[in-house]
Amino acid sequence: MDLKRQVAYMRRSLFDQGYLDEQFIQLEDLQDDVNPNFVEEIVTLFYRDSARLILNIEQAMEKSPLDFDKLDTYMHQFKGSSSSIGAKKVKSEATQFREFCKAGNAEGCLRTYQQLKKEYTTLRKKLETYFQLARQAGPAETASRPN
Amino acid sequence: MESGFASPRADAFPAGLRVLVVDDDPTWLKILEKMLKKCSYEVTTCCLARDALDMLRERKDRFDIVISDVNMPDMDGFKLLEHVGLEMDLPVIMMSVDGETSRVMKGVQHGACDYLLKPVRMKELRNIWQHVFRKKIHEVKEIENHEIHDDVQMMRSGSEEFDDGHLPSGLDLVSPRKRKDMENKEHEDQELSDPSAMKKARVVWSVDLHQKFVNAVNQIGFDKVGPKKILDLMKVPWLTRENVASHLQKYRLYLSRLQKQNESKAPFCGTKQSDFTPKDTPGSFGIENSIKMHQNNAANSSYGYCGNKILLQNVGSEIHENDLKGIISFLPITEPRKALAGDVSNTQKSSNGSRVGLSHSFGSLGPDVNYPTIQSPNCWNTDIPVIQFAQKAKQEKEPYILLEDNYMHLPPSGPQNQIQADGLQSSPPINSRPVTEKGKVIATEIKPLCTEYGSNHVGDISRRGQGINLFSVQADKDVANAQAFGYMPTATGSSPMRNQSFDQIYINNWNSLQPSIIPEGGSFLSSSHEDLEPCSLQGGYGYTETVGFNNEEILAYEHLDLTADPPSHLYDGLRFNCDYPCDSMEYPLMDRGLFIA
Numbered sequence: 001m002d003l004k005r006q007v008a009y010m011r012r013s014l015f016d017q018g019y020l021d022e023q024f025i026q027l028e029d030l031q032d033d034v035n036p037n038f039v040e041e042i043v044t045l046f047y048r049d050s051a052r053l054i055l056n057i058e059q060a061m062e063k064s065p066l067d068f069d070k071l072d073t074y075m076h077q078f079k080g081s082s083s084s085i086g087a088k089k090v091k092s093e094a095t096q097f098r099e100f101c102k103a104g105n106a107e108g109c110l111r112t113y114q115q116l117k118k119e120y121t122t123l124r125k126k127l128e129t130y131f132q133l134a135r136q137a138g139p140a141e142t143a144s145r146p147n
Numbered sequence: 148m149e150s151g152f153a154s155p156r157a158d159a160f161p162a163g164l165r166v167l168v169v170d171d172d173p174t175w176l177k178i179l180e181k182m183l184k185k186c187s188y189e190v191t192t193c194c195l196a197r198d199a200l201d202m203l204r205e206r207k208d209r210f211d212i213v214i215s216d217v218n219m220p221d222m223d224g225f226k227l228l229e230h231v232g233l234e235m236d237l238p239v240i241m242m243s244v245d246g247e248t249s250r251v252m253k254g255v256q257h258g259a260c261d262y263l264l265k266p267v268r269m270k271e272l273r274n275i276w277q278h279v280f281r282k283k284i285h286e287v288k289e290i291e292n293h294e295i296h297d298d299v300q301m302m303r304s305g306s307e308e309f310d311d312g313h314l315p316s317g318l319d320l321v322s323p324r325k326r327k328d329m330e331n332k333e334h335e336d337q338e339l340s341d342p343s344a345m346k347k348a349r350v351v352w353s354v355d356l357h358q359k360f361v362n363a364v365n366q367i368g369f370d371k372v373g374p375k376k377i378l379d380l381m382k383v384p385w386l387t388r389e390n391v392a393s394h395l396q397k398y399r400l401y402l403s404r405l406q407k408q409n410e411s412k413a414p415f416c417g418t419k420q421s422d423f424t425p426k427d428t429p430g431s432f433g434i435e436n437s438i439k440m441h442q443n444n445a446a447n448s449s450y451g452y453c454g455n456k457i458l459l460q461n462v463g464s465e466i467h468e469n470d471l472k473g474i475i476s477f478l479p480i481t482e483p484r485k486a487l488a489g490d491v492s493n494t495q496k497s498s499n500g501s502r503v504g505l506s507h508s509f510g511s512l513g514p515d516v517n518y519p520t521i522q523s524p525n526c527w528n529t530d531i532p533v534i535q536f537a538q539k540a541k542q543e544k545e546p547y548i549l550l551e552d553n554y555m556h557l558p559p560s561g562p563q564n565q566i567q568a569d570g571l572q573s574s575p576p577i578n579s580r581p582v583t584e585k586g587k588v589i590a591t592e593i594k595p596l597c598t599e600y601g602s603n604h605v606g607d608i609s610r611r612g613q614g615i616n617l618f619s620v621q622a623d624k625d626v627a628n629a630q631a632f633g634y635m636p637t638a639t640g641s642s643p644m645r646n647q648s649f650d651q652i653y654i655n656n657w658n659s660l661q662p663s664i665i666p667e668g669g670s671f672l673s674s675s676h677e678d679l680e681p682c683s684l685q686g687g688y689g690y691t692e693t694v695g696f697n698n699e700e701i702l703a704y705e706h707l708d709l710t711a712d713p714p715s716h717l718y719d720g721l722r723f724n725c726d727y728p729c730d731s732m733e734y735p736l737m738d739r740g741l742f743i744a
Binding site: 023027032035041042045046050073079080081083084085086 | 172269
């Protein structure tokens with residue numbers, strides 16, 4: 001398949017499969033000559049900064065009993081951050097996690113966190129691939145929005 | 148970019164809107180920055196609330212609007228919101244990924260003009276200029292309303308002269324409006340004019356109004372005070388009991404906050420709280436006339452607001468400490484603070500006695516003396532230092548003429564001291580009293596004491612001649628009041644400082660370029676160019692820059708939001724947003740009134 005078409009296809013599926021939401025498109029719209037790699041920069045920034053939040057959360061999760069308030073706060077931050085790149089599934093897990101925190105459900109928190117981590121990691125890989133592909137397909141090539 | 152308000156480049160508006168974005172999330176910060184830039188706005192980002200506040204305080208007129216996240220590690224977004232609203236009176240937009248009604252409600256209560264949900268869309272950001280615009284309009288109307296209530300007459304005549312010269316281009320909007328709405332002055336107008344504002348029409352607690360309030364409170368006795376009594380004494384027909392009650396609550400909060408600050412604050416750069424011992428030196432304050440501003444000091448003419456100037460004005464010898472409960476500390480003139488040292492000595496030498504002949508005039512203001520509270524720089528960070536001056540009048544003195552506010556006009560001869568007439572002029576009479584003493588006292592430059600301005604401000608002010616719009620528009624007492632309240636336009640040029648009877652002690656820390664004026668006898672200590680965080684003494688009125696785009700600022704009186712009483716109200720004292728006005732106040736202020744050249 002033509003590289004450009006591949007990129008477009010991949011992009012499309014990220015949306016279709018619910019990994020990304022409208023916010024990602026917003027980022028794409030912001031990309032311009034001044035910031036030609038804006039989207040990738042933002043995603044990179046997100047993963048770099050959120051690593052710190054993930055660490056905080058994991059450390060807090062090791063404590064017993066769980067400090068739900070603290071966890072909720074961390075997750076709130078994390079959720080806000082993940083919303084910045086349109087990480088739909090990740091965001092949804094974060095919301096779920098917060099629900100469990102509010103309910104004081106440790107088991108629910110643990111489970112959800114696992115799920116969240118998985119989504120978080122999966123998305124990163126997919127986006128890395130996507131950006132790589134996009135770069136190969138041509139610098140000026142930004143997956144044109146189907147709609 | 149010039150202010151876009153009434154300028155011919157209306158089509159370019161709102162491009163260049165100066166936005167400050169505060170968010171601890173670096174990803175969002177970057178995104179928002181990009182979005183705002185795409186809207187052709189001028190963006191400044193900040194990831195710490197504290198830094199944001201510093202930036203805002205350093206230069207009040209630097210931004211038109213603030214966008215802040217709700218959840219931040221170093222400071223609660225709502226708290227920041229309060230601070231900004233109180234001190235700078237800028238529109239603030241809150242953001243959060245959490246859209247729960249309770250949170251949004253909290254934002255509204257704290258005075259946010261909008262609440263955006265993350266992820267924020269660009270189209271939402273495109274329209275934020277409406278909040279700036281709305282605020283300006285609202286304020287202009289408020290001012291007009293007040294004008295009517297106050298003794299505008301005097302001011303009007305005075306202001307006309309400088310109106311011409313000083314009207315900034317951006318003022319166009321205001322002037323015609325002002326004239327047109329002269330009749331309005333209805334309280335209702337306020338309410339009708341801004342139905343869309345999130346905040347309901349608020350009573351604008353102008354300097355003058357606040358003074359009346361403080362006077363009433365002092366008269367009744369702080370402990371026995373009650374809204375009804377105050378209302379009765381104030382004799383302001385359009386004011387309601389609720390307005391007063393709400394204002395009283397804020398006032399109390401402010402006082403208690405000041406008290407706490409006094410207890411815990413580190414000394415100011417300029418003024419140390421320890422120096423103030425109200426009780427000790429009632430006499431040292433020399434208030435009587437309060438501050439005799441040394442006219443000589445006027446050399447620097449920058450009025451001060453920016454910078455660390457602590458002007459301490461002792462008003463009256465009666466110090467009702469009880470009233471203030473530990474608020475404030477006067478800086479006895481005898482101990483000029485380091486910052487002031489230079490100035491103080493100047494002033495001391497030179498002054499004594501009202502140079503301007505104002506000495507007489509400052510006189511007696513209110514029966515009580517409220518001490519301004521000096522807040523240490525630290526305070527600034529946490530609270531809005533508002534210094535209240537209660538002026539107390541020296542009985543012997545005749546009502547001063549001081550231009551509405553205690554302006555001390557100092558002859559340009561000496562270094563200009565900044566006269567900070569801020570504070571609350573507790574005595575209404577002052578405001579409206581024409582200067583009878585020699586000539587008129589004109590508050591030349593009133594710099595808004597409030598606000599911590601960095602020395603930058605000083606510079607700004609001069610260029611802000613136009614900014615004075617507000618004043619010129621108002622041309623009345625309000626303006627004067629503003630002046631009195633320590634609005635001291637920082638005139639980079641030399642604006643003669645006038646001696647004003649400062650009834651108020653204004654303590655201001657500014658990085659002012661100007662030397663502080665030290666009233667003789669009175670203690671006016673201002674720290675000059677110090678990095679003190681300015682304490683804004685605001686007499687209850689807030690000046691807000693209207694039309695913030697660029698330098699054209701219209702000072703608008705900001706009123707305290709009486710309608711909303713946020714839980715942790717930050718209105719330390721009254722939020723007299725003196726902040727902005729300083730800039731603009733330059734000449735117009737002076738002119739308005741009686742100048743004592």
